[in-house]
Amino acid sequence: MTAxxxxxxxxxxxxxxxxxxxxxxxxxxxxxxxxxAWMNAETLRMTLDEGLMVYWSRSxxxxxxxxxxxxxxxxxxxxxxxxxxxxxxxxxxxQGRGACHTGRYSCFHRRxxxxxxxxx
Amino acid sequence: MTAxxxxxxxxxxxxxxxxxxxxxxxxxxxxxxxxxAWMNAETLRMTLDEGLMVYWSRSxxxxxxxxxxxxxxxxxxxxxxxxxxxxxxxxxxxQGRGACHTGRYSCFHRRxxxxxxxxx
Numbered sequence: 001m002t003a004x005x006x007x008x009x010x011x012x013x014x015x016x017x018x019x020x021x022x023x024x025x026x027x028x029x030x031x032x033x034x035x036x037a038w039m040n041a042e043t044l045r046m047t048l049d050e051g052l053m054v055y056w057s058r059s060x061x062x063x064x065x066x067x068x069x070x071x072x073x074x075x076x077x078x079x080x081x082x083x084x085x086x087x088x089x090x091x092x093x094x095q096g097r098g099a100c101h102t103g104r105y106s107c108f109h110r111r112x113x114x115x116x117x118x119x120x
Numbered sequence: 121m122t123a124x125x126x127x128x129x130x131x132x133x134x135x136x137x138x139x140x141x142x143x144x145x146x147x148x149x150x151x152x153x154x155x156x157a158w159m160n161a162e163t164l165r166m167t168l169d170e171g172l173m174v175y176w177s178r179s180x181x182x183x184x185x186x187x188x189x190x191x192x193x194x195x196x197x198x199x200x201x202x203x204x205x206x207x208x209x210x211x212x213x214x215q216g217r218g219a220c221h222t223g224r225y226s227c228f229h230r231r232x233x234x235x236x237x238x239x240x
Contacts (some may be wrong), residue, residue, distance in 0.1 A: 004232050004233055005233055005234055006232035007233075007234065010230075010232055023143060023156060025145060025153060027151075030151070031147075031151025031152070032151070033145060033153065033209055035207075036156075036170055036207045048232060049135050079233075080230060080232070081184060081228070081230050082155065082156070082227040082228050082229045083220050083224075083230075084223065085230075087143050087156045087227075087228075089153055089228040096200040101203065102203050107203045107204075108200040108201070108207075108209040110199065110200060110201050110203075110205075111129075111200050111201070112126035112130055112168060112198075112199040113124055113125055113126060113127075113198075114125055114127065
């Protein structure tokens with residue numbers, strides 16, 4: 001794992017919502033969108049420092065280092081922020097079987113339409 | 121443009137936040153993540169019916185059919201919902217010069233690190 005040396009100016013740009021959270025999209029190195037979850041300032045800093053995706057669990061209200069229980073860590077290769085600095089995008093190497101708690105590789109495995117539940 | 125025939129059961133699954141909104145990620149057909157914005161139930165229905173991305177503008181509090189002023193429409197090819205049904209992912213054909221109001225193709229053109237502002 002390699003830390004990402006975000007500058008303090010970059011970190012100061014990030015806009016958090018009323019709950020102190022910012023949306024974080026994880027995309028694998030082949031371009032597959034794996035999941036979207038949330039980070040606060042602390043877990044964004046941990047993610048960049050550790051080079052592993054660390055979210056904030058809204059349901060459990062606690063730090064959620066992805067893969068600590070499942071082994072499905074997400075190793076960060078690059079990190080981007082959008083033009084409004086209120087959405088983050090991480091290019092990650094997905095470890096283990098995948099990102100989704102259902103056992104699927106991507107959380108976006110259900111498609112609108114009559115042929116629902118197609119694997120992505 | 122082609123409508124996407126989402127079933128009423130699928131639409132009923134979608135979970136909206138306290139503001140009646142759900143996050144919508146647009147990804148192009150080559151895998152580039154273009155932007156993330158928000159939809160309400162009405163603009164999700166419009167998006168699926170029209171086959172064009174229609175967001176809800178939080179800043180303007182109005183329906184935002186992407187590209188109506190810029191020409192940068194996003195033609196929907198596939199639409200997915202995640203395992204919690206609280207994030208949507210759309211595979212789109214980006215028209216015009218790109219998704220970002222800055223003129224860049226993707227809104228995620230700024231990278232954390234010392235080499236910031238790299239095009240994606």
